[in-house]
Amino acid sequence: xxxxxxxxxTDVFVCIQGKINQFDIRDIIYVEHSSRTVFMYTLKGIVYxxxxxxxxIYQALGNDYLYQCHKSFLVNRIHIESIDRTENVVVLKxxxxxxxxxxxxxxRFLKAMHLTx
Numbered sequence: 001x002x003x004x005x006x007x008x009x010t011d012v013f014v015c016i017q018g019k020i021n022q023f024d025i026r027d028i029i030y031v032e033h034s035s036r037t038v039f040m041y042t043l044k045g046i047v048y049x050x051x052x053x054x055x056x057i058y059q060a061l062g063n064d065y066l067y068q069c070h071k072s073f074l075v076n077r078i079h080i081e082s083i084d085r086t087e088n089v090v091v092l093k094x095x096x097x098x099x100x101x102x103x104x105x106x107x108r109f110l111k112a113m114h115l116t117x
Contacts, residue, residue: 005049005060012061014040014047021047025065029096031057031074041096069109070102077113 006013007025014021027043033054040047040057049057058066058074066074069090081093088106089098101109110116 005052005057007061014049016049025061026076026078028061028066028076029079029092030076030099031061031066033072063112067109067112069105070100071104073099075099080113083110083113083115 004013004015006015010025012023012025012028023042023044029041029043031054032039032041036051038049038052038054038057040049054068054072054074058068061074065076065078067077069075075090075092079093079096080090082091083089083101084091084098088101088103090101091098
């Protein structure tokens, strides 16, 4: 299975088995790693990327838009409505849901968001 993720400025190209999906990095809402599959939730739908580690995707996409808030999640800062520090969740805009903030990632995530502990 051939797969790759390439980023050029704000354009993201995801190639899986010869099929190339192209979208703007600002369209990525969040990325979830579950059961050895990555689910990239975008404004256009969900992109499935089997057998690719989350840290490899994080390295390919960079950290100017996406921040790791949990061992299984990357979240796009422009789709964050608020951060609930008491519940340790990120609330997404437009009722897109909530994403947990892991204890191990909390301090680094808040610092990246220019917030203090």
